[in-house]
Amino acid sequence: MDGLDDIVEEFLVESHENLDQLDTDLVALEQEPDSRERLSSIFRTIHTIKGTSGFLAFGRLEEVTHVGENMLSRLRDGVLALTPERTSVLLRMVDTVRSLLASIEATGGEGGVDVSAVVAEISAAMEDRPAPAPAPAPVAAPAAVEPVAAPAPVAVEPVAGAAVLEAAEAVVEAAVEAGVEAAAEAVVEDTAEPAHDDAHDEHADEHPADEHPAEDHHEDQPAGAARAEGQGGQQARRAVADSTIRVDVDLLDSLMLLVGELVLTRNQIVQYVGRSTDTDLVRASQRLNLIASELQEGVMKTRMQPIDHIWSKLPRVVRDLGIQCGKTVRLEMEGKDTELDKTLLEAVKDPLTHLVRNSVDHGIEAPDRRRAAGKRAEGVLTLRARHESGQVVVEVADDGAGIDPAKIGAKAVERGLVTADQLSRMGPQDVLQMIFAPGFSTAAAVTNVSGRGVGMDVVKTNIESIGGTIEVESEPGRGTVCRLRIPLTLAIVPALTVECAGDRYAIPQISLQELVSLDAEKAANAVEEVGGAPVYRLRGELLPLVRLTDVLGLASDRHDGHVVIAVLRSEGRRFGLVVDRVINTEEIVVKAVGGQLKAIGLYSGATVLGDGAVALILDVQALARRALRTETAERQEAREAAARTVAVETDRQRMLLAAIGEGRRVAIPLDTVTRLEQVRTESVERVGNREVVQYRGAILPIVRLDRHLGAYGASDREVLEVIVYSDHGRSVAIVVEEILDIVDGGAAVRSDIDDLGLLGSAVLGDKVTELLDVRAAILAADPAFYATDHSPSALLEV
């Protein structure tokens, strides 16, 4: 049993079922011999077994079914008429097939089952000879087996009679169909058991008119070992055939639906019981909770299939495409056994194939280019699958040339997907994701850009339609990784329920990274506006915020100033969704919504919550796309309006705008800004007459820009806004009153009206802004800051 691989096992189960049907069909056929339909169905069954047995190199099984098929095709075509004799012969063939299958199941091979007698009988019945004469059988049988045993099956010499011809044909065909390798195996298998064949020939001789060879087969097994195996095989057959059943996927679907409903009801009861003090009820509900979860898991498992089902086709794709492109590519697979829902598996198949093709076609370089780059000529394409926090992560990784963000960016600008200005503000990671943008990928882009992108938007759409996400990572020269995150199952997903303007919405956990809750006091400081767009500093990084109320066109009912942010990730980008309240996390059952609602493009579905209310499921990708795009567009407009009023300079240095009090604004070149931080005033300590603060295990000297530049801002603030500048392992903190915006220094009128500590002034965003002499400011905080810049000789001079 252990030796059976999946394919053989599947074949056995399928064939056993088919044979039972065959028996019924054949008997029914006798009643209505003219039924073409039944004949066709029988023909198809036998044909299927024949085809598979040839493929699996079960030579004798194929031999029997081949002659059977011949006869059936003649019956079907009306060349032969169905007589009771012919029916008996066909039934006998079915029995022989059955015993062959039993042997295969028991031993993994065809064992000692003799087929020659039946083959001869069928052939005889086809020739319309009255009955197989006992004599021809033993002659024909060894002859029929002999060619198989011969080293080269093609060199068969037909010996005697039509039966042998038929048999020989079958063998040759088997050899051709199954390929030389398979035939060779068959040869080895058969030569190993000549004794059995002989014994059986005798047996056939003794019982020429045996009606039940299949039943007798086990009793008459000559060798003791074979007998034991045969009996073992009988049990094993039951094991395989009885331990698996075929179930209609529709039935599983409806089971899944019911379980979904059960989960909802469970949620409802658990919620209700949570308010109860009746311990028995609480205990019962806990048990229900547990059982429902296990049942859900169990039913989900019935729909699970290993990803290998779709991967198994890829080696061929890679090989063929590799040859076509003149590349050698090795395909490696990790995590073949990772299982996911059958429906999802089907949905991922095409996108995955597409990604693999893309990697071979455009990712991996030609051998000479690889050698020139110091890599092995053979490219490696790695498929990885794993479970990760309730999702399946599938990666398609190649060690090819990688994607150059600069080229992607240039292409995107050329195609009008972004403006050059927008591009300049995008991180390389964001730029890469543009290969998924519709309109980016055209055939021309394939060769002009680094080659990615044919239909990548389609891949993305497909993955998103099943609630998954896709992102790409690439290191030029080292390779590219496309990462798909797919939910385990479509039907039930863990989700966060939030409230917004009195309604509840569900956000799939797959997109959720963390939750941030700010009380009114904190929120007032922490949520800032950058050029009209709200941002939150999440551990020093600016997180663009999207208010759900704004997106949905509703008015928030939260007036206490609290801010709740769900930090979501979409397409490799993070953003914060501001909601009124977070309610709960629960397993939700995704229900499709009608076409009118799908067209809105904000909801991926709806669900029924624990209390029976309907909640919409937010489509995070669509939300991000809609909200972040309009935001940048608005900012873009504002900037352009500003730009129109001033002359344009060529110098395009980007500036951080900060207020320092008394209405003065200072621009600081962005490349001197390492981080933005907030420091509590009470944590500021003094060293001599200098202010310092402990920061990441180091002492950070502080310069207050207002004092440095002779302005006096409000000094009683609790939290200081700090710009950290680091260089050569030294850092200083520049304290400003407020961070205002980041602008392009290029679009500005400059003058040389300046003052101590300033380089000049410029019009930025319609207001006169002072340009900070950063070096002077830093020296004010840490006079020794640039000392480490000097060469060792300089140090010696000191």
Added chain:
Amino acid sequence: MTTATDTPARATSGQLATFRLDGDLYGVEVEHVQEVLRSQKLTRVPLAPPAVAGLINLRGQVVTAIELRERLGRRPRPADTDAVVIVVRLHGEAVSLLVDSIADVVDVDAADFEAPPDTLDGQARELIRGAYKLDGQLLLALDVQKAVGA
């Protein structure tokens, strides 16, 4: 099953489930009607077309509710009256229509059928297959397919 959309203006005999809306009597083919419910809790759908009144929970199934008054260009329903929900099934998908009140199931005769009255305005006209002249009043036959295609 003959559906109204095959030949919009064709007169059909059969049974119509009738309901009232802003003073008028309308009917839909009885075979489309799955059930009639009293007022249900609606979950609004922001940014949806105005005729989408919201979503209702029909025994665990999420069903879109179409406000027929809005769809037919009538005045909004007075705030103090509850709508009645007619659940119709089209192509295996359930959709619900919000109406004022449900009336009888009426046998109609193709002989009484006439094209929509000319006085019907544009928006409603597209959704009305025609009128059956009953005793004392007109029964407007609603084209369900078009009505739910909000």
